[in-house]
Amino acid sequence: MVIAAPSQIEYRRDLQELQWIREHPWNFLEKYVWTEDQVESKEEPIKRFPCGDDYAYLKYLTDAWVEETILLVPKSRRMVITWWATAVHLWATMYFKSRQTFFVSIKEELSDDLVDKAFFIHSHIPDDKPLLKPKCKKTYCKLQFPGIRSIIYGVPQGSDQLRQRTSSFIFADEMAFWEKGRDTYVASIPTIEGGGKFLGVSSAYPGFFKKLVFDELLTG
Structure with a gap:
């Protein structure tokens, strides 16, 4: 009888967990995502990603993101949508x-803030979870994963x-606050038609994003 060494057992267990994580993003969000609240939580700003009943909409959005090619999400400030999308x-x-993957914001420095969140x-x-934590390189406006050629x-x-x-x-x-919202969206169409995904999120504001959300582009 051959008994696997502890390191082999741990590797197989981590490999099984990686396969489970890859099955659906919610598995990753629920177990391994932490966020940082720089506004209200001064004593303990670093928190687990909220997955309780009060945040059931985040599971709904995750399922929708998996299924849909284009997803548009109006948000309020405390909905944790930016952390979720990141x-x-x-x-x-x-x-x-x-x-x-492209994180797009109104200004380059705000786009880098999103990359910093990632x-x-x-x-x-x-x-101690190297299979779940691939090596990366962070530079300004870039987060690279050289081992798998993803960025x-x-x-x-x-x-x-x-x-x-x-x-x-x-x-x-x-997106609602962009001057070039329409141009950016039009430039995204090849990604959408090629099988990629487009996620637009924004606080409420009149303009192109609102028309996109309510399918008013042809009427408005």
Whole structure:
């Protein structure tokens, strides 16, 4: 009889967990995602991603993101939507090969803030889970996973940034406040038609995003 060494047992267990994590992003969010509240929680700003009954809408949104090619999410400030969107795109990028994901915001520095959020989530995965925490390299507006040739870019609004590279996923944050919302969305169409995903989230504000949400582009 051959008895597996503890390291072999741990590796197999971690491999099984990785396969489970890859099955659905909610598995990752529920177990390994931490967030940072820089506004209200001064004593303990680092918190587990909220998965309780009060946040059931996040599971609904995760299922919708998996199923839909285009998902538009109006939000309020305390809904944790930006952290949620960052986490699902991190999952889609670091656990699958050759993914190019774009975090788009009104300004480049705000796009880098989104990339920083992804790096924060990655850094809080336990170090003793190397299969679940692939090596990465963070630079300004980039989070690279060299071992699987996947990358997250942070770019500002506008069509040129998205036309320069092929993208797998696009996350557009606070899209209602962009001057170039329409141009950015039009530049995203090749990604959508090629099988990629577009997620737009924003606080309420009149304009292109509102028309997109309520399917008013042809009437308004």
